[in-house]
Amino acid sequence: MLLTNLEFLPDTKIIKHIGLVQGSSVRSKHVGRDIMSSFKNILGGELTAYTELLQDSREEAVSRMQAQAEAIGANAILNIRFSTSSIAAGAAEIYVYGSAVEIEIT
Amino acid sequence: MNLTLIVLLMLAAGYFIGKRSEKRHYQSIIVREKELSGLPAIASRMPPEDAMYQQHLVQGNIVVASDYFKSFLGELIKLFGGPVVPYEALLDRGRREALLRMKAAALEQQAQFVFNVKFETTTIGEGWLRSVEVLAYGTALSPKGSVNNATLV
16 A cells, blocks of 8 residues: 555556545553653653654554555555644544545556 | 742752753754755655655654743743743754654655655643644655565555
């Protein structure tokens, strides 16, 4: 599956535009790590646990989007966009969407 | 009385440790920015027309927290309005770090450019637990043949 946030592929022919595909994931940390992070918040700096959490969550959203694209017979997703919104303190929704297409594989 | 002491202690800890970690972070950012300056991140949506490149989605993210002192200063400035300098530095650090991580991911794909770079910023915590997540993402263009074609399947 080719994933890109460009709108076209210079050397590849797009056979069919299939439609919009999307994936989302909401995650939060467990309380223990949350408390550790709030200590870290006094001192400032990177909250590694949250960085990883959001990274994992993003990967999951992308794989959900990819699964959706595969199910409708696409082999590439163009113009991918990410969007994040915090639903509650310590929980965030990651949303990813793009346009599923079928490309000619040379 | 005790509470005041704790707050003062937290402010001092935030000020000194936060300042030191910010300084260190900036030093490391500047070094890595120089190292990665050969890999341009471009905001353009139009990739080169020739068919020499393979595309990969790359991203970098960071959650960066404000320290207690900065949050205190931030809340104070908010009373009068005007530029909230402590938060500006926080966001600047986050953006530059996210961009560097994205570039590092692109370099793993032997990329020569990263096109259509986009930033995404989200507030994670509020008030005293203020922290932001910054995501930078784009499409890495690597010369054909430098990485396997598995991504095209």
